[in-house]
Amino acid sequence: MRRYAYAIPYWLWIGLFVIAPIILIVYYSFFDIEGHFSLVNYETFFTPVYLRMTFNSFWYAFLITAISLVIAYPTAYLLTKTKHKQLWLLLIILPTWVNLLLKAYAFLGLFGTYGAVNVLLETIGIGTKQLLFTDFSFVFVSVYIFIPFMILPIFNALEKLNPSLIDAARDLGASEWTTFRRVIFPLTLDGVKAGCQAVFIPSLSLFMLTRLIAGNRVITLGTAVEQHFLVTQNWGMGATIAVFLMIAMAGIMILTGNKKWGVRQ
Amino acid sequence: MKKILSLFLLVWLVAFSLLYVTKTIESSEGYGGDNTVTIYNWGDYIDPALIKKFEKETGLKVIYQTFDSNEAMMTKIAQGGTTFDVAVPSEYAISKMKEEGLLLPIDHAKIPNLRYIDERFLNLSFDPGNRYSIPYFWGTVGIVYNPALLGGKEITSWNDLWDPSFKNEILLVDGAREIIGMALNSLHYSLNDTNKTHLQQAKQKLDALTPNVKAIVGDEIKMLLANEEAAIGIVWSGDAAEIMWENERLDYVIPEEGTNLWFDNMVIPKTAKNIDGAHQFINFMLDPENAAQNAEYVGYSTPNKKALEYLPKEIVEDERFYPSEQLANKLEVYENLGKSMLAYYNELFLQFKMHRK
Numbered sequence: 175m176r177r178y179a180y181a182i183p184y185w186l187w188i189g190l191f192v193i194a195p196i197i198l199i200v201y202y203s204f205f206d207i208e209g210h211f212s213l214v215n216y217e218t219f220f221t222p223v224y225l226r227m228t229f230n231s232f233w234y235a236f237l238i239t240a241i242s243l244v245i246a247y248p249t250a251y252l253l254t255k256t257k258h259k260q261l262w263l264l265l266i267i268l269p270t271w272v273n274l275l276l277k278a279y280a281f282l283g284l285f286g287t288y289g290a291v292n293v294l295l296e297t298i299g300i301g302t303k304q305l306l307f308t309d310f311s312f313v314f315v316s317v318y319i320f321i322p323f324m325i326l327p328i329f330n331a332l333e334k335l336n337p338s339l340i341d342a343a344r345d346l347g348a349s350e351w352t353t354f355r356r357v358i359f360p361l362t363l364d365g366v367k368a369g370c371q372a373v374f375i376p377s378l379s380l381f382m383l384t385r386l387i388a389g390n391r392v393i394t395l396g397t398a399v400e401q402h403f404l405v406t407q408n409w410g411m412g413a414t415i416a417v418f419l420m421i422a423m424a425g426i427m428i429l430t431g432n433k434k435w436g437v438r439q
Numbered sequence: 440m441k442k443i444l445s446l447f448l449l450v451w452l453v454a455f456s457l458l459y460v461t462k463t464i465e466s467s468e469g470y471g472g473d474n475t476v477t478i479y480n481w482g483d484y485i486d487p488a489l490i491k492k493f494e495k496e497t498g499l500k501v502i503y504q505t506f507d508s509n510e511a512m513m514t515k516i517a518q519g520g521t522t523f524d525v526a527v528p529s530e531y532a533i534s535k536m537k538e539e540g541l542l543l544p545i546d547h548a549k550i551p552n553l554r555y556i557d558e559r560f561l562n563l564s565f566d567p568g569n570r571y572s573i574p575y576f577w578g579t580v581g582i583v584y585n586p587a588l589l590g591g592k593e594i595t596s597w598n599d600l601w602d603p604s605f606k607n608e609i610l611l612v613d614g615a616r617e618i619i620g621m622a623l624n625s626l627h628y629s630l631n632d633t634n635k636t637h638l639q640q641a642k643q644k645l646d647a648l649t650p651n652v653k654a655i656v657g658d659e660i661k662m663l664l665a666n667e668e669a670a671i672g673i674v675w676s677g678d679a680a681e682i683m684w685e686n687e688r689l690d691y692v693i694p695e696e697g698t699n700l701w702f703d704n705m706v707i708p709k710t711a712k713n714i715d716g717a718h719q720f721i722n723f724m725l726d727p728e729n730a731a732q733n734a735e736y737v738g739y740s741t742p743n744k745k746a747l748e749y750l751p752k753e754i755v756e757d758e759r760f761y762p763s764e765q766l767a768n769k770l771e772v773y774e775n776l777g778k779s780m781l782a783y784y785n786e787l788f789l790q791f792k793m794h795r796k
Binding site (some may be wrong): 207208223226227231235286287288306307385386388389390391393398401404406407411 | 510595607610612615653654655656657659662663666667668778779781782786789790792793795
């Protein structure tokens with residue numbers, strides 16, 4: 175009996191802050207803008223406008239995750255080889271202490287027509303380019319913001335890796351590439367999965383950056399949710415999009431979850 | 440763990456003691472009783488000298504707090520908790536606050552200076568009979584542009600924006616009513632049009648503007664235009680005044696097809712404690728001399744007819760901010776179109792945003 179008593183705060187927390195909000199979102203999604211019960215929001219979601227928005231969101235989230243991974247894995251690998259690991263790690267984590275909006279505003283200044291980056295491009299002879307309000311700047315800034323969340327889990331996985339396994343692989347005649355492909359990467363896959371989750375899921379619902387950095391030329395599902403709740407006051411439609419976002423996220427969690435990819439831990 | 444815990448405790452302790460100190464200082468200065476008026480206004484939207492003058496004349500203490508969006512202001516008032524005696528929302532926010540019962544009626548007998556307000560600005564659709572609101576400042580939506588960056592080209596109308604030589608030069612403000620309204624006006628429709636064929640036409644016209652649009656942004660538009668990030672911006676006249684203050688190369692124009700006329704108005708929210716003081720403050724701000732001083736400081740257009748006599752000629756005769764009667768007749772106030780029509784406007788605006796070059 176005592177054991178159950180201890181669990182009460184936990185269940186209260188889960189009930190109030192996890193289950194109740196989800197039920198509320200699903201509940202709101204069944205009401206149209208006039209407050210009548212209807213399925214019209216779900217109909218609207220399956221129109222070309224929202225389907226294209228969904229596709230866009232997934233495409234950008236995929237790009238952000240893929241680029242983060244490509245940069246983060248070697249970075250994490252090199253980090254494990256450095257002398258002052260803790261210092262480097264701190265330097266990587268440091269930017270996450272700065273508020274997201276401040277970082278976005280900093281990029282507004284850096285990427286501007288007369289900003290530092292364009293001054294540099296001008297002096298090395300490439301010439302001024304439009305950086306702000308392009309797909310490039312949106313993906314670049316998003317990668318910059320999310321990359322610590324990719325590096326950390328991969329770094330931890332690499333740190334936990336038993337170095338004698340690598341020695342064993344080399345003793346058995348595996349080349350460096352084969353060692354990486356067959357030993358190191360599979361054993362750090364959990365870190366990669368955790369990193370991908372930590373980057374893909376929030377980037378699917380990014381919204382402030384789409385306005386500040388992409389000038390509303392990139393419209394994701396997150397932007398639409400924000401608009402429906404704050405501007406249009408069409409909570410039903412906002413909730414419907416949120417329902418699909420939650421389904422997508424649950425799907426990603428399951429896909430990158432417990433399945434073992436043929437490698438035993 | 441112990442260290443972290445003691446650090447947290449320290450921060451809490453410091454925060455609480457500071458809170459206590461401010462409370463004691465406030466009460467020793469006479470705040471917090473019947474002799475205060477709390478004003479809730481946009482940032483930098485009043486001449487501070489007027490607050491001093493009001494305190495001196497009435498013996499009331501003014502607590503001045505600011506907000507940066509109508510939505511934030513409404514949320515704070517709806518929550519209650521904080522006392523605000525006077526607030527200054529825009530007209531669309533007033534219809535909403537009225538519907539939600541967040542406003543107290545204003546007693547016109549206590550505001551004799553109301554007679555100085557230009558009749559054009561009274562008894563409008565968002566508040567018939569001015570039962571809940573008194574005009575504070577007004578303005579338009581128009582075009583800020585940088586003639587130097589456009590090779591001396593002049594802009595006089597909405598339709599000028601579709602000029603192919605303005606490729607990638609236009610910044611739009613992120614507002615569905617403003618941008619759809621601009622397209623409707625450019626087609627010579629009313630910006631309160633609810634005819635869906637007209638609205639579809641407007642959306643198509645906007646799609647044709649896409650190559651010229653650099654970005655659709657929020658408040659950053661002021662900084663971006665002042666830094667010459669783009670040559671043309673669609674903004675509220677108040678923002679335009681601020682941008683031109685920062686960068687003198689820019690000019691503002693009210694498009695000849697007509698545009699939106701907006702108001703910020705003083706209201707007494709339901710959180711008011713000193714209702715008498717609130718009336719006194721509103722009446723004080725309507726005094727022609729005070730209104731003129733305020734208009735000169737803030738740079739927006741005053742609805743106070745008598746105050747114009749106290750303002751320098753170059754301000755009153757500036758047609759960009761005090762348009763001629765001929766142009767003024769083409770200005771329209773946003774009507775409350777109802778939730779589903781507003782949703783339709785927003786849906787079209789969203790589709791326009793998704794339209795790629």
